[in-house]
Amino acid sequence: MNFAIPESLQREHEALHERLRQATQAGGEVGEAAKALARLMHPHFVKEDQIALPPLGLLAALARGESPEEMAGVLELTDRLRAELPQMLAEHQAIVTALDALREAAGRAGRSDIVAFAEDLVEHARTEEEVMYPAAVLVGEVVRQRLDARRPAPASP
Ligand SMILES: [Fe+2]
Ligand SMILES: [Fe+2]
Secondary structure, three states, X not given: OOOOOOHHHHHHHHHHHHHHHHHHOOOHHHHHHHHHHHHXXXXXXXXXHHHHOHHXXXXXXXXXXXXXXXXXXXXXXXHHHHHHHHHHHHHHHHHHHHHHHHHHHHHHOOOHHHHHHHHHHHHHHHHHHHHHHHHHHHHXXXXXXXXXXXXXXXXXX
């Protein structure tokens, strides 16, 4: 089964990536701050695309009550996410610190578009912490419970 990132989230990530790329081309201290941020963001984005967001592609099917056997494959992703969650939250802290520096530099340079980008990205990280990551972990929980419930009870001695 193919666990695809919901298109809306995929587009949001792509849009943020594009605004980050543009900010790195600002030159001066704004460009430098954006490049420092990009170095932190890149491995984080890759990890999200691998383990944090694909499980969310199952949300709608799970909410409809479906639980095909092939969903079991998602457990590998959600188990990794659960294990790596503390690290990913620590990455958010480092990213938010870098975003503060970018926002201040952009403010000094009169780049209100980059100030707005920095604020949007802070909000994005907050949404992931409050909604997306916990939802992805819950997808794993629900899939595991439904697959367990389906297994025949062990024969009594
Ligand atoms: Fe993200
Ligand atoms: Fe994130």
